[in-house]
Amino acid sequence: MQEANPYFAELDDINALVQAWYNSAADAGVLERLMARFSVEFSMILPNGGTLNYPALREIFAKNGGQYPGFEIATTDMVIVARYPAGAVVTYNEHQSDGQGKRTVRRSTAVLEIDEQGKVMWRHLQETICAD
Template sequence: MQYSNPWFNEVIDAHVLIQQWLGSHSKQEVCDPLIARFSENYSMVGIAGNVLDYAGLCGFFRANGGTKAGLEIKVFDLRLVSEWQHGAVVQYQEKQSFAGKVTLRHSTAVFERSALGQIFWRHLHETSTAF
């Protein structure tokens, strides 16, 4: 699904690549464009409260290609919190299904746009949600 909002499209497109990379035996050609979506100043707080930087994110993706065969990710309820000339904050919900387990999380992402118009993930904060 494509939105008229480029920030929402980035959330959707990135999660499609994440599902492809982690959930199947994709070629390296999937991982490199996935990693390229993230700022070198990227930071993240995951659902367990762990903090991850850009190097940690790259290491995670490179080490885990195809390790979650059958992973399904659905992103929904996207909301624009704030937007400015070179960035935005977006909230969304994410449902992951893997190996018979379903998790739901609320996420808040901070994006930045380069002078060339490319959108980068700058920060992500995930909070686990009960069903």
């Protein structure tokens, strides 16, 4: 059984927001709540090796809101690789379904920061597409 901690809770919470955002044309408040979880210094290495930053991530989310009816996302195999006073590095598997039968599994590593109030922020993410 995995221990309860704010990092695993954040993985579940953000995936619920992403799923809701991609599934329907939710109000802009959902996009704002989603983006508030990312550091303005956020960086990402995409499965194809490309990179993006906070403004590019916002653009992707804004463009794709409501574009994937039936989209599902679930996280499994969460592991804390390292924990330190200001955050943690976690790995997990992200299972996605686009609502039209296409499924992917992404092996991900995230650097998550935590502030003095206990708010978890996404600082860096790397995703690799894997076989089911």
